[in-house]
Amino acid sequence: xxxxxxxxxxxxxxxxxxxxxxxxxxxxxxxxxxxxxxxxxxxxxxxxxxxxxxxxxxxxxxxxxxxxxxxxxxxxxxxxxxxxxxxxxxxxxxxxxxxxxxxxxxxxxxxxxxxxxxxxxxxxxxxxxxxxxxxxxxxxxxxxxxxxxxxxxxxxxxxxxxxxxxxxxxxxxxxxxxxxxxxxxxxxxxxxxxxxxxxxxxxxxxxxxxxxxxxxxxxxxxxxxxxxxxxxxxxxxxxxxxxxxxxxxxxxxxxxxxxxxxxxxxxxxxxxxxxxxxxxxxxxxxxxxxxxxxxxxxxxxxxxxxxxxxxxxxxxxxxxxxxxxxxxxxxxxxxxxxxxxxxxxxxxxxxxxxxxxxxxxxxxxxxxxxxxxxxxxxxxxxxxxxxxxxxxxxxxxxxxxxxxxxxxxxxxxxxxxxxxxxxxxxxxxxxxxxxxxxxxxxxxxxxxxxxxxxxxxxxxxxxxxxxxxxxxxxxxxxxxxxxxxxxxxxxxxxxxxxxxxxxxxxxxxxxxxxxxxxxxxxxxxxxxxxxxxxxxxxxxxx
Amino acid sequence: xxxxxxxxxxxxxxxxxxxxxxxxxxxxxxxxxxxxxxxxxxxxxxxxxxxxxxxxxxxxxxxxxxxxxxxxxxxxxxxxxxxxxxxxxxxxxxxxxxxxxxxxxxxxxxxxxxxxxxxxxxxxxxxxxxxxxxxxxxxxxxxxxxxxxxxxxxxxxxxxxxxxxxxxxx
Numbered sequence: 210x211x212x213x214x215x216x217x218x219x220x221x222x223x224x225x226x227x228x229x230x231x232x233x234x235x236x237x238x239x240x241x242x243x244x245x246x247x248x249x250x251x252x253x254x255x256x257x258x259x260x261x262x263x264x265x266x267x268x269x270x271x272x273x274x275x276x277x278x279x280x281x282x283x284x285x286x287x288x289x290x291x292x293x294x295x296x297x298x299x300x301x302x303x304x305x306x307x308x309x310x311x312x313x314x315x316x317x318x319x320x321x322x323x324x325x326x327x328x329x330x331x332x333x334x335x336x337x338x339x340x341x342x343x344x345x346x347x348x349x350x351x352x353x354x355x356x357x358x359x360x361x362x363x364x365x366x367x368x369x370x371x372x373x374x375x376x377x378x379x380x381x382x383x384x385x386x387x388x389x390x391x392x393x394x395x396x397x398x399x400x401x402x403x404x405x406x407x408x409x410x411x412x413x414x415x416x417x418x419x420x421x422x423x424x425x426x427x428x429x430x431x432x433x434x435x436x437x438x439x440x441x442x443x444x445x446x447x448x449x450x451x452x453x454x455x456x457x458x459x460x461x462x463x464x465x466x467x468x469x470x471x472x473x474x475x476x477x478x479x480x481x482x483x484x485x486x487x488x489x490x491x492x493x494x495x496x497x498x499x500x501x502x503x504x505x506x507x508x509x510x511x512x513x514x515x516x517x518x519x520x521x522x523x524x525x526x527x528x529x530x531x532x533x534x535x536x537x538x539x540x541x542x543x544x545x546x547x548x549x550x551x552x553x554x555x556x557x558x559x560x561x562x563x564x565x566x567x568x569x570x571x572x573x574x575x576x577x578x579x580x581x582x583x584x585x586x587x588x589x590x591x592x593x594x595x596x597x598x599x600x601x602x603x604x605x606x607x608x609x610x611x612x613x614x615x616x617x618x619x620x621x622x623x624x625x626x627x628x629x630x631x632x633x634x635x636x637x638x639x640x641x642x643x644x645x646x647x648x649x650x651x652x653x654x655x656x657x658x659x660x661x662x663x664x665x666x667x668x669x670x671x672x673x674x675x676x677x678x679x680x681x682x683x684x685x686x687x688x689x690x691x692x693x694x695x696x697x698x699x700x701x702x703x704x705x706x707x708x709x710x711x712x713x714x715x716x717x718x719x720x721x722x723x724x725x726x727x728x729x730x731x732x733x734x735x736x737x738x739x740x741x742x743x744x745x746x747x748x749x750x751x
Numbered sequence: 752x753x754x755x756x757x758x759x760x761x762x763x764x765x766x767x768x769x770x771x772x773x774x775x776x777x778x779x780x781x782x783x784x785x786x787x788x789x790x791x792x793x794x795x796x797x798x799x800x801x802x803x804x805x806x807x808x809x810x811x812x813x814x815x816x817x818x819x820x821x822x823x824x825x826x827x828x829x830x831x832x833x834x835x836x837x838x839x840x841x842x843x844x845x846x847x848x849x850x851x852x853x854x855x856x857x858x859x860x861x862x863x864x865x866x867x868x869x870x871x872x873x874x875x876x877x878x879x880x881x882x883x884x885x886x887x888x889x890x891x892x893x894x895x896x897x898x899x900x901x902x903x904x905x906x907x908x909x910x911x912x913x914x915x916x917x918x919x920x921x
Contacts, residue, residue, distance in 0.1 A: 388762070512814055516807075
């Protein structure tokens with residue numbers, strides 16, 4: 210039977226087990242939205258296309274499935290760009306479907322035309338401009354395959370409106386053969402042997418676990434391996450949750466915004482085992498110093514990451530989960546007792562303080578987050594925005610389980626957290642979802658409160674309000690002689706009233722003594738609400 | 752630093768060239784030349800790229816190109832084990848006094864005259880970079896009006912060849 214291109218897209222999505230999509234309609238994607246009426250796929254209307262992309266990302270991160278977002282051509286598609294780039298930097302599996310003007314009009318600058326495959330080329334894993342409706346099944350199958358395999362990432366499919374209306378005989382392909390795309394999963398056995406040998410000889414080994422551990426679902430293997438060989442573990446921002454925060458071998462986050470023990474370990478290790486991490490500048494600011502002191506093992510599914518930012522002695526390309534399983538079999542514990550004593554001493558000196566200052570009209574965000582840690586269960590999903598709120602949460606909220614901490618690590622996208630929480634909640638309805646924001650970043654995506662209301666989602670929102678763009682202000686304080694420029698948010702709205710306008714409730718606290726009670730109250734039901742926490746503008750990130 | 756020739760097999764689709772070229776610009780790699788043409792298999796094109804850079808750069812170029820889904824295979828061609836050629840058209844000023852001297856030079860280089868006018872001669876030369884540069888030097892004195900180059904293309908010597916599914920040798 211012949212069906213239209215639009216119906217074919219829906220059918221293909223069903224073949225790919227897509228049950229929810231995030232999107233925003235428009236003229237060039239209308240045939241698709243028309244076909245959507247007759248399908249069982251749930252559509253979540255966000256309040257901006259960027260929110261749809263971030264929500265698809267949040268959904269992908271809690272479910273492990275490929276997130277799908279949809280927009281129309283032109284401004285709809287360009288609004289997706291930040292979301293696509295954010296997903297690309299954090300290796301999140303996503304398929305972005307954009308409408309395009311009619312095939313015969315492409316290139317004539319007609320209404321709402323934008324070259325979205327061209328615009329997204331630098332930060333999507335692959336993209337397609339569909340030129341023939343008969344290619345749709347193959348292209349969609351390939352797109353899901355490329356997005357979710359190897360190193361995951363976003364794939365863009367741009368579909369002209371006339372292609373969506375043309376009829377053809379639909380056949381969903383069974384197999385995929387892409388000549389130029391053959392990801393490596395199995396690690397080279399000789400390289401794995403070399404790793405085992407280096408680890409058994411090392412006196413001061415250290416594992417640096419990145420987001421790859423979480424994407425590969427390899428937390429259990431990481432723990433088994435670290436336990437077997439008594440190797441301490443530090444994580445990147447994206448790797449938080451790869452090892453439970455309270456585990457004896459966990460050192461916390463490394464890097465410029467990380468903790469003392471982690472950075473002590475990085476700079477004193479004689480063997481650094483990097484797993485599923487890309488040696489980003491925020492994690493390792495001076496890789497040349499590190500490579501001079503330690504041998505480097507780098508395990509990654511993306512061969513292009515190996516040797517890009519740090520010189521590697523033993524590279525292993527492949528899936529970190531299967532490589533770790535093999536390593537557990539062949540590895541012997543080295544002579545690391547002395548090292549673990551040093552590590553434990555460093556942990557005691559950790560810059561994370563347990564005493565917080567009580568101030569007259571302010572709450573310590575670090576204290577609030579440490580209280581929150583005690584009140585939530587391991588399934589609770591926490592999203593953050595970007596700025597001080599992100600680093601406070603990374604360092605002071607204990608993440609227990611992989612995939613429960615959702616943040617824009619690579620791109621550092623403000624406005625990510627709230628729509629990501631929408632996607633996360635829809636992906637894990639049984640889990641509590643908490644969105645943590647600053648007053649600046651919250652205002653970048655607060656329109657998504659409408660999405661939350663419409664879909665009756667219960668999301669707990671914490672806004673650390675210091676009436677500033679705190680992280681930029683802090684940078685101006687330290688590096689620009691306190692010449693503050695463009696960082697004041699003195700005319701913030703009344704956030705409580707704003708929440709009330711959507712039918713939600715809110716509460717403001719401004720002293721440490723109110724924290725525990727307010728958080729308990731917030732967590733006493735499943736309704737969306739705001740907890741506004743007033744923070745001293747002088748409060749530092751670290 | 753030095754020149755490296757990369758022979759890159761890609762899907763013969765629209766947009767592939769812009770992906771490859773875009774990758775070079777956004778990662779800050781320098782291209783000396785880039786030549787594209789379809790291969791014996793019409794579904795596959797070959798891009799021959801001359802890159803200027805050290806070993807680190809060349810390794811990165813290769814790895815980043817490999818990440819592009821449309822890139823099927825990359826081979827770095829070593830100078831001694833490959834033949835490289837470039838086709839160049841040179842329009843040079845020529846009058847009754849200089850014409851015969853220019854023709855003599857062209858003959859020495861085994862180049863061809865492909866067009867002639869009252870005031871100009873157009874010369875076609877193909878060869879390695881050194882030969883082309885040498886001819887260019889010899890012609891400078893007469894006044895070069897315009898040079899058009901195709902960019903280097905290269906092929907492996909002997910039994911080796913770069914194909915989609917082979918292992919470089921037969």
